Amino acid sequence: MTSTQGAVGQSIRRLEGRAKVTGRAQYVHTLRLPGMLHGKVFRSTVAHARLLGLDASAARALPGVHRVLVGQDILAVMPDPHYGPAFHDQPVLALDKVRYVGEPVALVLAEDPHVAEEAAALIVARYEPLPAVYDEVEAMDSTAVVHEVLKPAGTFPDLKHLQGKRDTNIALDYSLRRGDPDGAFASADHVFEHRFRTQQVLHVPLEPFVSAAVPGEGTLTLHTASQSPSFVRIEIARLLGWPENRVRVQVPYLGGGFGAKLYIKVEALAAAAALIVGRPVKIALTMEEQFFTLTKHAATLRIRSAVTREGRITARECEVWWNGGAYADIGPRITQKSGFTAPGPYDIEHVRIDSYALYTNLPPAGALRGFGIPQLVWAYESHTDMIARELGIDPVEMRRRNILREGRPQATGTVMRDAAIEQVLERTAERMRWSEAFDRGSGTRRRGRGIAIGFKASVSPTTSVAIVNIYADGSCALYCSTVDMGQGSDTAMAQIVSEVLGIDIDRITVVHPDTDVTPYDMATLGSRSTFHMGNAVRAAAEDARSKLIALAQDVGVSVETTPIGEIFRRKYGMQAGNVVGSGSFVPAYTPTDHHTGQSDNVTPFWMIGATGVEVEVDTETGQVTVNRLVNVGDAGRAINPAIVETQLSGAAIMQLGFTMTEQMRFRDGQCVNPSLADYRIPGILDIPAIIDNERVDATQSSGPFGAKGVGESGTFGVSPAIASAIEDAVGIRLTSLPITAESVLRALREQQGRPLQAD
Amino acid sequence: MGTTRTLRFTLNGEPVTTEAPSHWNVVELLQNRFNLYGARESCGQGLCGCCTVLVDGVAVSGCLSLAARVDGADVRTIEAPAATEDGLDDVQQAFIESGAFQCGYCTPGFVLMTRKLLDECPQPDDEDIRHYLSGNLCRCAAYPEIVAAVRLVAQRRATRG
Ligand code: FES
Ligand code: FES
Numbered sequence: 029m030t031s032t033q034g035a036v037g038q039s040i041r042r043l044e045g046r047a048k049v050t051g052r053a054q055y056v057h058t059l060r061l062p063g064m065l066h067g068k069v070f071r072s073t074v075a076h077a078r079l080l081g082l083d084a085s086a087a088r089a090l091p092g093v094h095r096v097l098v099g100q101d102i103l104a105v106m107p108d109p110h111y112g113p114a115f116h117d118q119p120v121l122a123l124d125k126v127r128y129v130g131e132p133v134a135l136v137l138a139e140d141p142h143v144a145e146e147a148a149a150l151i152v153a154r155y156e157p158l159p160a161v162y163d164e165v166e167a168m169d170s171t172a173v174v175h176e177v178l179k180p181a182g183t184f185p186d187l188k189h190l191q192g193k194r195d196t197n198i199a200l201d202y203s204l205r206r207g208d209p210d211g212a213f214a215s216a217d218h219v220f221e222h223r224f225r226t227q228q229v230l231h232v233p234l235e236p237f238v239s240a241a242v243p244g245e246g247t248l249t250l251h252t253a254s255q256s257p258s259f260v261r262i263e264i265a266r267l268l269g270w271p272e273n274r275v276r277v278q279v280p281y282l283g284g285g286f287g288a289k290l291y292i293k294v295e296a297l298a299a300a301a302a303l304i305v306g307r308p309v310k311i312a313l314t315m316e317e318q319f320f321t322l323t324k325h326a327a328t329l330r331i332r333s334a335v336t337r338e339g340r341i342t343a344r345e346c347e348v349w350w351n352g353g354a355y356a357d358i359g360p361r362i363t364q365k366s367g368f369t370a371p372g373p374y375d376i377e378h379v380r381i382d383s384y385a386l387y388t389n390l391p392p393a394g395a396l397r398g399f400g401i402p403q404l405v406w407a408y409e410s411h412t413d414m415i416a417r418e419l420g421i422d423p424v425e426m427r428r429r430n431i432l433r434e435g436r437p438q439a440t441g442t443v444m445r446d447a448a449i450e451q452v453l454e455r456t457a458e459r460m461r462w463s464e465a466f467d468r469g470s471g472t473r474r475r476g477r478g479i480a481i482g483f484k485a486s487v488s489p490t491t492s493v494a495i496v497n498i499y500a501d502g503s504c505a506l507y508c509s510t511v512d513m514g515q516g517s518d519t520a521m522a523q524i525v526s527e528v529l530g531i532d533i534d535r536i537t538v539v540h541p542d543t544d545v546t547p548y549d550m551a552t553l554g555s556r557s558t559f560h561m562g563n564a565v566r567a568a569a570e571d572a573r574s575k576l577i578a579l580a581q582d583v584g585v586s587v588e589t590t591p592i593g594e595i596f597r598r599k600y601g602m603q604a605g606n607v608v609g610s611g612s613f614v615p616a617y618t619p620t621d622h623h624t625g626q627s628d629n630v631t632p633f634w635m636i637g638a639t640g641v642e643v644e645v646d647t648e649t650g651q652v653t654v655n656r657l658v659n660v661g662d663a664g665r666a667i668n669p670a671i672v673e674t675q676l677s678g679a680a681i682m683q684l685g686f687t688m689t690e691q692m693r694f695r696d697g698q699c700v701n702p703s704l705a706d707y708r709i710p711g712i713l714d715i716p717a718i719i720d721n722e723r724v725d726a727t728q729s730s731g732p733f734g735a736k737g738v739g740e741s742g743t744f745g746v747s748p749a750i751a752s753a754i755e756d757a758v759g760i761r762l763t764s765l766p767i768t769a770e771s772v773l774r775a776l777r778e779q780q781g782r783p784l785q786a787d
Numbered sequence: 788m789g790t791t792r793t794l795r796f797t798l799n800g801e802p803v804t805t806e807a808p809s810h811w812n813v814v815e816l817l818q819n820r821f822n823l824y825g826a827r828e829s830c831g832q833g834l835c836g837c838c839t840v841l842v843d844g845v846a847v848s849g850c851l852s853l854a855a856r857v858d859g860a861d862v863r864t865i866e867a868p869a870a871t872e873d874g875l876d877d878v879q880q881a882f883i884e885s886g887a888f889q890c891g892y893c894t895p896g897f898v899l900m901t902r903k904l905l906d907e908c909p910q911p912d913d914e915d916i917r918h919y920l921s922g923n924l925c926r927c928a929a930y931p932e933i934v935a936a937v938r939l940v941a942q943r944r945a946t947r948g
C-alpha cells in the first residue's frame with residue numbers, strides 16, 4: 029500500500045479514453061433492447077390553450093402503429109402525473125391545457141421509429157386559445173396566467189417556504205437586504221443605473237435527451253441519459269406510488285449534459301408508456317426536439333450602484349427577472365442560489381436584491397453551466413466596467429478598489445474563505461499584460477481588450493455517498509452515482525481512491541450509476557462532484573483502508589509490507605473475500621433568511637473565474653473577432669490539472685457561443701430556428717487564435733486533497749469581457765446578448781449619427 | 788413502410804450481405820444489422836459529423852445517406868481495428884494523449900476526419916487543420932486539444948520519416 033501511481037495532482041489520461049476513440053463507449057442513444065417499441069412525441073403547436081380534444085384515429089390506423097397514448101392514459105399508472113424538482117407542475121403528457129409550443133401532447137409507439145414519426149404527424153388537436161405571455165418582465169403583472177395553481181414539490185429543504193400562490197406567474201421571489209441602501213444612495217457622489225438582457229439559448233448536448241424503460245414483474249428499469257439517477261428513481265417511484273427499490277435507474281456515459289439532463293426529462297413518459305403496454309419503450313429525441321425541451325433562462329437585469337469619487341462602491345441594488353418558461357424545473361433554485369451573488373465579488377456595505385422566477389409560455393428553462401451566474405456576471409461586470417470608464421478609472425484598478433477579500437463578508441453575511449478572488453483577478457491582468465502598451469489597430473480595424481470576473485456559491489444542502497470495494501487480488505471498484513458526462517469524473521474519483529489506498533489506477537474500476545448498486549448522490553450538477561463526491565469517495569477509501577489494516581493485524585502482517593492479495597489469502601486461505609468501505613459527505617449549511625437573505629454559512633465553497641479578451645472590430649461590417657481568450661480559475665488544488673484546464677477552456681468556448689452566435693428566436697412563442705443550421709454553436713473556426721488557461725495556486729481546505737469544482741468557472745467572465753473590449757475598441761456599449769455583427773454595426777451607426785433602419 | 792433490399796458490400800475489410808428496409812440510412816444499417824454504434828446520429832442534417840463513415844475512401848454523413856448507397860462499396864467505420872499491437876493507430880493514440888475529447892460523442896467523426904486530413908496533407912498547419920475539421924462539431928469544445936492531437940501525429944510521422 030505504498031505506490032500511488034496515477035494519484036492526486038497528476039494529469040493522468042482518462043480511464044475511458046480507449047473506449048471513446050474506438051467508438052465503443054456506450055450511450056443510451058444507441059441502446060437497443062429486445063422487443064422494444066420506439067416512442068415519438070406529438071407536440072403542441074400553440075403557446076397557451078385549453079386542450080379540447082385530440083383525433084388520433086389516422087395515427088392509430090397506420091400499419092405498424094402499436095399504440096397511441098394521450099394524457100388521460102397516463103393516469104392508469106400515475107394517478108397524479110405531474111413532476112418537477114421545485115414544483116409538481118409539469119404533466120407527463122398535457123392534460124387539460126398546453127402551456128408552450130412544443131409541449132408533449134401524445135405519444136405514438138411503434139416497432140419502427142419511422143412509422144411512429146409518420147403517425148405522430150397525423151394526429152390533430154383542437155385548442156381553445158388563451159392569452160399568452162412571453163416576456164419575463166411583463167409576466168410580473170400579466171393577466172395571462174400560466175398556472176392557475178402552483179404545487180411546491182417540497183424536495184429541497186432550502187425551498188421550504190415555496191407556497192402555492194394563485195393567479196400569479198411568480199414561482200419564487202428571493203430578496204436580500206443588507207445595511208441601508210437608501211441612505212447610501214442618498215449621500216452618494218455618483219449613482220449609476222443600467223439595464224441588461226440575456227437571450228434564450230440551449231445546451232445542445234450532441235447526444236439528445238433519451239430514456240428507455242423496461243417493465244419487469246412489479247419493477248421497472250430505466251436506462252437514461254441523466255445527470256441525476258438518484259433523483260430520477262425517487263421521482264419515478266413517487267409518480268408510480270412505489271417504494272424506491274422497485275425502480276432501477278442505470279446511466280452509462282453521457283454524450284454531454286451541461287445541466288440539461290437533470291431531474292425528469294423523458295424518463296416519466298418512457299416509464300409510463302412501458303408499464304401501460306408491458307414492453308420496453310425507448311424515447312430518443314431528435315436534435316430539433318431539444319429546442320422544445322429545456323433552455324437556459326433569458327433574464328432582464330437592472331443594476332444600480334452608489335459610488336464615491338474615488339471609485340468605491342458603497343451600495344448596490346439588483347433586480348433580476350428570470351424567464352422560467354412554462355414549467356419551473358430548477359428555476360426557483362437558480363433564482364435564489366444565484367440571486368444572492370448578484371452584486372458581484374465586491375465588498376459592498378449596503379445591498380438590496382430582488383430576484384424573481386417567472387412562468388411564461390415559452391419552453392421550460394433550467395440549469396445550464398453556471399446556474400444563472402453567467403447572466404448575473406453579464407450585468408454586474410458590464411455595469412462595473414461602465415462605471416470605471418465613466419469615472420476615468422482603469423477597469424482593473426476599479427475592481428481592485430472594490431474586490432471582496434478573504435475574511436470579508438459577502439452580501440449574505442457569509443465570510444469569504446478559500447476564495448482566491450484577488451489572485452484570479454491579478455493573474456488574469458498579468459496574463460493579459462494589462463499594464464503594458466496595447467496595439468489598438470487603425471482605420472477600419474480597431475482593437476480593444478476587456479476583463480471580467482465572477483463567482484459562484486456551491487449548491488447546498490446536499491448529500492453524496494460512496495462505496496469502495498477491495499477485491500481479494502488487491503484490485504478494487506468504486507461505486508458512486510456521479511455521472512461522467514465528459515467532465516472526467518471517473519478518472520478524478522479513481523485518482524482519489526488510488527491516492528488513499530495506494531492501488532494503481534489501472535486496478536481501479538469505477539462502477540457507473542445504477543441505483544440498485546451505486547449509493548445515493550444528489551446529482552452531477554453545479555460543479556459539485558469533485559468537492560462533494562470527492563469527499564465521500566475519500567471517506568469511503570479511508571474506511572476501506574482502516575478495515576484492511578484491521579484485517580492485516582488480524583492475520584499478523586503489516587499493510588505497509590504485505591501485498592493486499594497476500595493479506596486476503598492469509599485470512600481466507602485462498603483468493604476470496606472483500607473489504608468494503610463506505611463514506612458519505614453532507615456539508616454544513618445555514619439556509620438564507622426568507623426576509624433578509626442573510627446566512628452565516630451559505631455555501632460549502634466558492635468558485636471563482638475570470639476572463640480576459642482581446643478583440644478586433646471591423647467598423648465597416650460590425651464583425652468582431654476574439655483574438656485572445658484568457659481564462660483563469662480557482663479550482664483549489666487540482667486532482668487532475670489537464671482535465672481542469674480542458675474544463676476551463678471548454679466552458680469559456682461554450683460561453684463564447686452564448687455571447688456571439690447562439691440565440692433561440694421566437695415568433696408567437698414558437699422557436700423558429702430549432703436546427704444546428706440556424707442556431708449556430710461554436711465550431712473549430714470560431715476558436716480564438718490564442719487561448720490561455722490558468723489555475724491559480726490555491727487550496728480549498730475543506731475539499732478532498734484541497735480540490736474543488738471548476739466545470740462552470742470558465743463561463744463567468746466571457747460575455748462582459750467581450751462587451752467591454754468592444755467598448756475599449758470602438759466606444760460603443762452593448763447591453764443585450766448576443767453580440768452579433770448586426771448589433772455592433774447598429775450601435776456604431778447610431779454613434780455616428782446615421783442609424784440603420786429597423787428590420 | 789416500403790420494401791427491403793439486399794445489400795452486398797465490404798465492411799471494415801470483410802465482405803457482408805444483408806437485407807435492409809429501403810428507408811434506412813447508413814447509421815441505422817450499421818447499428819441495426821451490424822451492432823456498430825461508433826457512427827451515431829446527432830443533428831440528423833449533415834452538420835455535425837457524429838455519423839461519419841468512409842465509403843470508398845470518401846467521408847460521408849451516415850445520417851443523410853440511404854443504406855442503398857453502400858451497396859457494392861467499401862465501407863470503413865471507426866470500429867475497424869488498426870494494424871497495431873493494441874489495435875489503436877497513431878491518431879487514436881494522440882487523441883488519448885492530448886485529451887482531445889470530453890464526452891466522446893463526436894470523437895469517432897473527428898478521428899476518421901483526422902486520418903483523412905493527414906492522408907491528404909501530411910504536414911498541415913493550424914489553418915489546414917481548422918478548415919479540414921470545420922464540418923465536425925464538438926459541443927464540449929475540445930477543439931484546442933483536437934488541434935494539438937493532429938499536430939502531434941503530424942510531428943511524430945515527420946520524425947519517423
Ligand atoms: S448526425 Fe449526421 S451530420 Fe450530424
Ligand atoms: S467530446 Fe463531447 S461533443 Fe466532442
